[in-house]
Amino acid sequence: MAAESKSVAVTMQSAKTEDKLMVAAEQEDIDMLYQLIEEDGNVLHRMDKMDVVDTPLHMASSKGCINFAMEMMYLKPSLAKKLNKEGLSPVHVALKSGHTQLALSLLRLDKSLLGVKGKMGYTPLHYLVMYEKDEDNLKKFFDDYHPCIINDLTSQGETALHVAATCNNQALKCLLQWLRTTAKMSMLQKHKLLDVSNRDKETVLHVLARNQPEPQIVKMLSSDLRINTEVENLKGQTALQILESSDKKGNDNIIKCVPILRHTKFWDPVAILRRTPFYIMAMIAQWGYEIKTMSPDNGNAMLVVTVLILTTSYQASLSPPGGVLPADGPIKNNSNKFSNLQIYIGSINGTTRSNHSYHVMENIDFKPNTSTVGSSVLKNGQFLWFFVPNILAFSTSFLLTCLVIPTLVSGFFSFVLTLSLSTLLFCLLDSALVIISPDNQTSQILFTCVYTIVYITYLAIAFVVVPKMRKYVIS
Template sequence: MQSASTECKLMVAAEHNDIDMLCQLIEEDTNVLHRMDKMGVVDTPLHMASSEGCVDFAMEMMYLKPSLAKKLNKEGLSPVHVALQCGHSELALSLLRLDKTLIGVKGKMGYTPLHYLVMYEKKKDYLNKFFNEYHPCINDDLTSQGETALHVAAGCNNEALKYLLKWLRTTAKISMLKKHNLLNVGNRDKETVLHVLARTQPDPQIVKLLSNDLRINTEVKNSKGQTALQILESSDKKGNVDIEECMPILRHAKWWDPVAILRRTPFYIMAMIAQWGYEIKTMSPNNGNAMLVVTVLILTTSYQASLSPLVAFCQQMCPKTTTIISFPTCKFTLVPSTVLLAVIIVIMC
């Protein structure tokens, strides 16, 4: 009877961010947190503190009994899920700083904290903090319906989806191949993020970003044999301003457009360089140094090979006593090449 009373008092202490009361209750009943930890599905004081945004109490609970942070309540949510659902993203980040593995805790229907983030958070700063720190989850975490964070955001939070897509477009933390796979992966119904967006709340700005800038495959069909455009055309909301604006964007979008690809070639090259630089920076020192040496050797070899035809030409056209560098044509070729090589090395270092 006393244990039940102690647990109720702990919930009250959590609600009011009362750390003194927490310490007093633990002195009176030293096993109370241990008993809670042994229970199955249960609302803990950490859930209560997370819902109320009581950062100090939540941190104290994490130090006293960190395993409670992975407990699911009766709604199938961990404390981090609850914090994000209630709009306390700073508290969620504080919990994750103490234990990064909490980002992978799966709640009801396989939703992780990242899924809840894109469902409820609309502030760019918090979204970018999560994306930068926990970017592997964007690729790896799937719900029981096979949904990525992109699918979830497309279904309920266009603001988060917009920021996530812009982050994906510019980040070097995810390779171009993984980005391509992420954008075109289907959920259990074989629907890509574009299908979900077309079916729920199509936004012309986001549709344009997906089809034109990120080059998503607009011709992919879901399990019902429909493309995103066909979903819009058969929508009972036809006539809606956004839908009417989205349809011509998708009609004119070409997933395989050589002209568009050539136009964006400089962007792809810089993206690959940035990706390579990021990979080197995140390697162990020995592997990173080795990779940097190999990279410089490859670039130097390519650089010298590209100059060989020019050198031969200059030697035939010019007297042997004249240095190649003195010719304007040679200067024009050598300077940009040298600058490019220097820029690439600086980016990688």
């Protein structure tokens, strides 16, 4: 009997201690926290052993008591992964209560809290896009914790895009703008994210059409991010059909959204042609992302291949087929010059009754010998067919080399190597445009091609080099 009364007294004392801890958390009284721990040293350990429990960390998160929450994280970090009776972790509670800075502080201490799933499989990311309105907080979260945007799905198979489209268009707009401009996700990952369907086979466009469609967001999804507008859900409806059958037809937003989707085709040649520069930059961004995430061994292997292509294409540009006009011979008299060259390739045995053999020859015509010393002996068309692909191969390898170098060599040396490669590129262009070109017309054609290639190349390099230089300048 005495033992039973003693255990009841201990239970009552622990219950009182836990209640007092909740009061201390609500009042952000850190001194009271340590006083209670001194009285009952196992109080936090008892909470940690429970699967579902309201902890002082939950209370501090709901009240925005950031100092108390940080103190609790240092004392018992595992409490940050506990779910309360509502199925929410402290990070969920902080985001739901509008205390985003507190939630970000908890995540900085332990990034694994991002993966804690609460009620219906909602992660902190889903609660962020559900409740947060501040654009700076949203962008900071997306920049720091972008992998979870792709990986986090609810029990309904919904991404953060689906959740935002349901109840928070401001967060959805911010997330879509971030997806358009960020280089932290590859082009393939972005398209994969936009194509994700929930359990009802609905993309983010379906969910948006059913809830709160806005013309700006619909246009961003259909025109800018090129989401497939022809996907059907389980009921066989596209997003356009959902809008047309909506019971809110008088809504101004729906009236504006219908023509946007009606005139948007996933395979629209005109729209694709108009957005060709965007696709080129997206492809370059994809290259940059894959190179940035490449392992050092793969980077070294790629450098070997690109340097081999650079060397071969550079040497081929200096020694085009047929050679160049010599400096030690008469150039006025063309009577002793070859006008064409026949190359024997092989023979084919006849299949007719006569059973004759046919010789296969290839003719290469040379231009009249009226050009300057060092220019190619080929005619204009043949020269261009050789030189344009050669410069394209050189420029592509040059671009990839310049993107790989900063991932393997940092700081000043990467800049010096990139500058050296740029000098080599200009030497090639000078030889192609001024010396080896047969005439001025060919030089102009080459100049147009080369200008486009070099512009794209240096624009791509700027995405890698400029941020690094800015970092050193600011520091």
